[in-house]
Amino acid sequence: xxxxxxxxxxxxxxxxxxxxxxxxxxxxxxxxxxxxxxxxxxxxxxxxxxxxxxxxxxxxxxxxxxxxx
Numbered sequence: 001x002x003x004x005x006x007x008x009x010x011x012x013x014x015x016x017x018x019x020x021x022x023x024x025x026x027x028x029x030x031x032x033x034x035x036x037x038x039x040x041x042x043x044x045x046x047x048x049x050x051x052x053x054x055x056x057x058x059x060x061x062x063x064x065x066x067x068x069x
């Protein structure tokens with residue numbers, strides 16, 4: 001049985017694999033969560049550290065949201 005942390009890490013990895021660096025805007029971007037649920041927005045960040053943090057936060061919210069449904 002997967003733990004909650006395992007689920008979060010799996011979703012986080014999927015989101016990071018579905019992410020892009022937009023040269024024209026000089027930022028990182030993913031629409032992974034917004035494509036799965038209208039409760040989320042696309043994630044943009046200027047640096048990889050803050051981008052990774054935002055992806056982690058949305059992964060946690062996504063997993064918690066899907067546990068309560």
